[in-house]
Amino acid sequence: MKKLNNIMNVQLMRELGIVIVFVVILAILMILSPNAFARPANLMNIFKQASINGILAMGMMFVIISGGIDLSVGSIVALTGVVAASFAHPGEYPLIVPIILALVIGLFIGWFNGVGIAYGNIPPFIVTLGTMTMIRGVALIVSKGAPVFGVTDAFENIAGAFLFDTIPLLVVYFIVITIVSAYILTKAVFGRRVYAIGGNEISAAFSGIKVEKIRIMVYMISGLFAGFAGLLLASRTVSGIPTAGQSYELDAIAAVIIGGVSMSGGSGRWYGTVIGALLIAVIGNGLDILNVSSHYQLVIKGAIIIVAVLLDVKSKERTA
Amino acid sequence: MVSVPILEMKNINKSFSSVKVLNDVQLSIQPGEVHALMGENGAGKSTLMNILMGVHSADSGEIYLDGAKIVNSNPKEAMAKGISMIHQELNPVLDMDVSENIFLGREIKKGTSGILSIVNKKQMRHETQKLFDAVGIDIQPSALMRDLSVAQSQLVEIIKAISISARIIIMDEPTSAITEKEVDILFEQIRKLRESGVAIIYISHKMEEIFSIADSITVLRDGQFVSSDNASNLNKDKLIKLMVGRELTEIFPKTEAEIGEVVMEVNNYSFKPKVRNVNFNLRRGEILGIAGLVGAGRSELVEALFGVHKSAEGSLFINGQDVKIRQTGDAIKNKIALITEDRKQTGLNLIASIEDNITIVSLDKLFPRGVINRHKEDEVVDKSIVKFGVKAASKKNKVQSLSGGNQQKVVIAKWLLTDPQIIIMDEPTRGIDVGAKRDIYLLIGELVKAGKSVLMISSEIQEVMGVADRILVMAEGRITGELERKDFSQEKIMHYASQFNRGKEDEETE
Numbered sequence: 005m006k007k008l009n010n011i012m013n014v015q016l017m018r019e020l021g022i023v024i025v026f027v028v029i030l031a032i033l034m035i036l037s038p039n040a041f042a043r044p045a046n047l048m049n050i051f052k053q054a055s056i057n058g059i060l061a062m063g064m065m066f067v068i069i070s071g072g073i074d075l076s077v078g079s080i081v082a083l084t085g086v087v088a089a090s091f092a093h094p095g096e097y098p099l100i101v102p103i104i105l106a107l108v109i110g111l112f113i114g115w116f117n118g119v120g121i122a123y124g125n126i127p128p129f130i131v132t133l134g135t136m137t138m139i140r141g142v143a144l145i146v147s148k149g150a151p152v153f154g155v156t157d158a159f160e161n162i163a164g165a166f167l168f169d170t171i172p173l174l175v176v177y178f179i180v181i182t183i184v185s186a187y188i189l190t191k192a193v194f195g196r197r198v199y200a201i202g203g204n205e206i207s208a209a210f211s212g213i214k215v216e217k218i219r220i221m222v223y224m225i226s227g228l229f230a231g232f233a234g235l236l237l238a239s240r241t242v243s244g245i246p247t248a249g250q251s252y253e254l255d256a257i258a259a260v261i262i263g264g265v266s267m268s269g270g271s272g273r274w275y276g277t278v279i280g281a282l283l284i285a286v287i288g289n290g291l292d293i294l295n296v297s298s299h300y301q302l303v304i305k306g307a308i309i310i311v312a313v314l315l316d317v318k319s320k321e322r323t324a
Numbered sequence: 325m326v327s328v329p330i331l332e333m334k335n336i337n338k339s340f341s342s343v344k345v346l347n348d349v350q351l352s353i354q355p356g357e358v359h360a361l362m363g364e365n366g367a368g369k370s371t372l373m374n375i376l377m378g379v380h381s382a383d384s385g386e387i388y389l390d391g392a393k394i395v396n397s398n399p400k401e402a403m404a405k406g407i408s409m410i411h412q413e414l415n416p417v418l419d420m421d422v423s424e425n426i427f428l429g430r431e432i433k434k435g436t437s438g439i440l441s442i443v444n445k446k447q448m449r450h451e452t453q454k455l456f457d458a459v460g461i462d463i464q465p466s467a468l469m470r471d472l473s474v475a476q477s478q479l480v481e482i483i484k485a486i487s488i489s490a491r492i493i494i495m496d497e498p499t500s501a502i503t504e505k506e507v508d509i510l511f512e513q514i515r516k517l518r519e520s521g522v523a524i525i526y527i528s529h530k531m532e533e534i535f536s537i538a539d540s541i542t543v544l545r546d547g548q549f550v551s552s553d554n555a556s557n558l559n560k561d562k563l564i565k566l567m568v569g570r571e572l573t574e575i576f577p578k579t580e581a582e583i584g585e586v587v588m589e590v591n592n593y594s595f596k597p598k599v600r601n602v603n604f605n606l607r608r609g610e611i612l613g614i615a616g617l618v619g620a621g622r623s624e625l626v627e628a629l630f631g632v633h634k635s636a637e638g639s640l641f642i643n644g645q646d647v648k649i650r651q652t653g654d655a656i657k658n659k660i661a662l663i664t665e666d667r668k669q670t671g672l673n674l675i676a677s678i679e680d681n682i683t684i685v686s687l688d689k690l691f692p693r694g695v696i697n698r699h700k701e702d703e704v705v706d707k708s709i710v711k712f713g714v715k716a717a718s719k720k721n722k723v724q725s726l727s728g729g730n731q732q733k734v735v736i737a738k739w740l741l742t743d744p745q746i747i748i749m750d751e752p753t754r755g756i757d758v759g760a761k762r763d764i765y766l767l768i769g770e771l772v773k774a775g776k777s778v779l780m781i782s783s784e785i786q787e788v789m790g791v792a793d794r795i796l797v798m799a800e801g802r803i804t805g806e807l808e809r810k811d812f813s814q815e816k817i818m819h820y821a822s823q824f825n826r827g828k829e830d831e832e833t834e
Contacts, residue, residue: 193687193694200684203673210632210662210670211685211738212653270675 022264022276022312026283033290040293048172054285055178056081056233056240058278060252061259062185063229065277068260069189070222071202071269072128076117077230077256079139081249084109084234086143089152089244092159099158103235110231111224113139118220136253143246152244163239174236181229186274198222203270258305259284262312283308328391330355330523331376331407331492336385338371345371346382346547353492358514358524360538360555364567364785368547369527373494377402377409406491410481410498416469423452423465426484455483459516475506482513486522493517494525499533511537529617531560531822543567564818581772583793584608586644588746588777590629593638598624600801602638606746606779609772613792614781616821621801622781623665626748630655630662642746656685661744663735665751665781667728671735674724678716679705681723681734686741708737713763729760736767747771748779753787765791785814799823 034042060077067074087109088102113135120131165173189195197218200208209215233252238244263280265272284305291301331353338346346368353359361369374380376387378396387394389405396402399409416425423445424431432448433441452465461483463476472480478498485493495514499507514524514537528534534541534555541558543550543566550566558566588606593599598621606612614622628636631649640647642658649655655662664670672681682705683690690704691697705719712733716726723734732752739747749768753761768778768791782788788795789812797805797820805820807813 191696193691193696196680196684196687196696199676199680200673203675204669207670207673208684210630210652210664212651212656213684214651214653270673 022262022279022283025308026279026286029283029290030286033286033294037290037293041290046289046293048170048175050282050285050289051175051178052172053289054281055172055174056236057252057255057259057284058178058281059181059229059233059236060256061263061277061281062181062274063226064253064256065185065260065263065265065272065274066189066198066222067128067226068257068265068267069202069269069272070198070219071205072121072219072222073132073257073267074114074117074223074226074230075129075132075253076113076135076139077226077233078249078252078254079136079143080110080113080227080230081234081237081252082246083113083139083143083146084231085238085241085248086147086152086244086246088159088235089155089238090146092155092238094154094156099156099162102159103162106231106235106238107228108231110227110229110234112227114224114227114230115220117227118223121223122216122219140246147244147246149246151246153242155238155242159239160242161239163236174240177232177236181232182274182278189274194218194221199270201269255284258309261309264312267313280312329353329388330390332388332391333372333376334386334388336372336375336387337383338368338375338380339383344547346375349385349544349547349549350552351542351549352552353523353525354540355491355523356518356521357539358518358526358537360526360528360534360541361544362527362534362541362563362567363544363550364783367544367567369544370496371547372544373409373496373525373527376407376494403488403490406488407494408485408488408490408492409494409496410478410485411496416477416480418470419468421449421466421468422463422472422480423448425469425480426452426455426465426487428484430488451487452483455487459483459486459513461513473506475509478506478510479513482510482517486517490522492523492525494527496527497529498526499528499530507533529822530824531563534563535560561815564815567818578769578790581609581611581769583610584775587642589641591639591641593625593628593636593640595624595628595633595636596801598801599628599636602801602803604796604803604806606777608775608777610794611768611772611778611780611792613788613795614779614798615783615785615788615795615817616798618783620798620821622798623750624801625798626662626750626779626781630660630748632662656742656744659743659745661739661742661747663739663747663749663752665754667731667735672723672731675722677720678709678714678723678726678734679719682708682719682738682741685738689742704741708741712737712740712767732760732764736764740771744776746777746779748781750781751783752780753782753784761787785817789814789817797821 040046060081064074064077084106088106091097091102091105092099117128117132117135120126121128124131163174167173167176189198197208197213200211200213201215201218205215234249237248241248259280260272260277261267261280262283263272263276263278265276287305287308288301291304329352331351333349333351336346336349337344349368349372351361351372361372363369371380375382376396378398378401381397387396389407394405396405396407402408417428420428427448431443432451434444449465456463456465461479463472463479469477469480482493498510517524526534526538538555540552540554541563542552543563545567585608586605587608590602590604593602602625604612614625616622624633627633629640629649631652631654634650640649647654647658649658668674673684679701683701687696690700702719708714709716709719714726714733714737715730723731726734752764768780771778780788780791782791793809795807795812795817796803797807797817799821804823805816807816
């Protein structure tokens with residue numbers, strides 16, 4: 005019994021730990037910069053800055069819980085951004101065309117990743133490393149290596165507009181995608197199966213779960229969210245930039261890991277990922293306001309990732 | 325032979341998590357003899373050898389080498405004292421050559437020792453050649469391990485054992501994966517070793533081999549020492565009696581259920597090379613046991629029936645309907661459940677909660693719209709936990725925090741929640757204590773009473789005889805015998821279970 009309580013406490017501590025770290029960092033920044041950082045407008049700004057990475061992280065979370073990884077999302081952001089912008093010139097196509105294209109392309113690349121991993125038996129790291137490189141190349145080919153400018157106002161408004169004139173649409177999208185993801189993970193049978201294949205693929209297969217099918221769907225979710233993020237980034241920057249989104253996959257992975265999802269799969273909670281994405285944005289925003297050079301910011305961000313994983317490993321050792 | 329024993333193990337006791345696996349066991353080996361260690365699966369042979377090699381430590385007891393007391397706390401220490409073990413499953417470094425494998429961990433070095441020294445490959449190959457020449461083995465020291473046959477790998481392992489000047493070599497089922505011709509080569513080497521004074525501890529289930537190679541035989545049963553005698557004083561029948569021994573002393577609660585029509589008919593099922601042309605049928609209310617030695621292909625057979633192996637062939641009729649089972653989901657739809665042998669690998673998701681594990685197979689049935697209703701799930705799981713007596717503080721706890729017996733109850737709860745008609749159990753009582761075993765026997769009785777059918781694999785002959793209505797015996801992937809309850813006897817089961825040659829003959833004529 006004592007042992008059981010121990011395990012519970014470690015788990016609780018682990019999940020609380022992220023919240024505590026988040027609150028402490030938030031408090032420190034508020035104290036250090038009460039006028040700039042703590043302003044409601046800035047807090048909304050942090051949310052906005054967290055949105056695109058947060059959307060990518062939601063997709064990445066499915067992949068990592070299933071025991072995989074998706075390195076291709078940054079390149080998907082670039083390709084879908086370029087394609088969307090190319091179909092968003094004034095007077096050419098209706099607004100729905102670039103939106104659908106971005107989503108379909110993301111979905112297709114995710115499907116390709118999933119098939120390679122599930123049926124080709126190639127490790128996820130390798131498959132998505134390959135598509136990451138390929139898709140970046142395709143983005144450069146499609147755009148002839150130059151940013152695509154000249155998009156409609158409507159396209160710009162996809163990410164640039166506000167709900168009720170106060171909440172940026174970016175934040176609304178992030179919240180909606182978070183709610184959908186949380187619902188799938190905690191309420192849907194599908195979500196339960198994602199945890200099952202990440203926890204023990206063999207026992208999942210013995211339990212009648214179509215492991216390959218679930219795997220492919222997980223990468224399709226990640227690809228779809230990345231396609232949407234690409235659309236949003238193109239809208240926000242009013243252009244499709246073929247070199248955009250570089251290392252976005254790493255920020256998404258960082259958010260998921262900081263949020264307590266184990267790299268070995270089978271565990272993790274959606275709200276951890278939300279906090280992970282917010283934490284990364286808070287640190288970036290806060291350090292900017294405090295005039296800390298972006299070079300130092302990288303060092304701090306990296307250190308936080310390591311500490312988060314260290315917590316993960318230590319909690320595993322305790323429960324083993 | 326009344327010389328000083330080269331090895332003596334006295335009063336060895338060992339328990340694993342309160343299950344006693346060795347009880348006052350003794351073993352005495354003379355120099356220059358081949359000493360067979362016999363016993364059923366689970367008799368304690370491997371544990372005893374692991375204690376000798378220092379893999380496990382005994383709870384109590386002494387080991388004497390040449391009359392002097394020794395303690396081995398790891399295999400390296402045992403090897404330094406001249407004791408080495410050739411495992412049933414070899415694990416050579418496949419991408420290194422033969423000489424590198426022989427000198428693995430004790431490479432011959434050039435020049436100064438220390439961190440900067442360089443491995444002298446030439447010298448190692450030369451030394452290896454000398455070792456091979458001495459016993460007349462024709463293998464190139466520079467050949468890659470990957471390119472050798474299983475028998476050649478066995479020989480390399482044996483030479484490795486000799487080269488560390490082993491005085492006692494333990495061979496665990498060394499012929500399980502090699503051809504008859506290769507067995508001859510192996511035996512020739514064993515005889516040479518014996519002449520040079522090396523003692524061999526030989527573990528095998530194959531009676532013919534034992535009587536052709538062993539000088540003396542020690543028999544263990546249920547973790548206890550039974551006898552030790554010269555091989556010439558024994559014959560196959562006597563040996564089997566010693567191994568299976570005592571009368572049915574344990575109580576197996578046998579529920580009388582009405583046996584009805586055939587519910588499953590298996591025709592020509594194969595999953596080569598592990599399962600060959602298996603035919604049998606299973607009736608309503610029947611408990612059909614599958615006996616046999618480890619490696620007889622029993623688990624592979626039931627896995628093939630359950631759709632785990634895509635390359636399995638054969639036809640299957642359930643309630644007279646021809647069904648195709650290509651994946652596990654098909655089997656589940658046909659109301660088959662497979663309670664696997666290995667809880668940790670195939671049975672459970674250890675890092676998930678008890679609740680998630682119990683409902684994972686039944687999610688589609690419980691929630692056809694794909695949305696989980698927590699209240700309903702909690703209710704179902706609470707009922708299961710009470711019904712199967714899973715002892716846990718909370719259903720939200722991870723399964724890995726449970727004891728083996730409780731984990732097994734979770735696996736059973738998980739599968740019975742699917743309301744199966746045919747329940748396949750692969751070693752359902754392995755590694756659990758007597759009380760939990762009895763619970764499982766009672767449960768099996770209840771299942772057949774409710775008109776379900778049970779197919780049970782068990783390596784414990786007592787258990788399968790106590791529980792089953794009918795027994796199939798397998799050896800080398802085939803069914804070699806079938807016994808009705810009135811004809812059950814340990815001798816008959818052992819006889820069928822050790823029919824090894826039939827498989828090979830058939831293969832040649834195929």
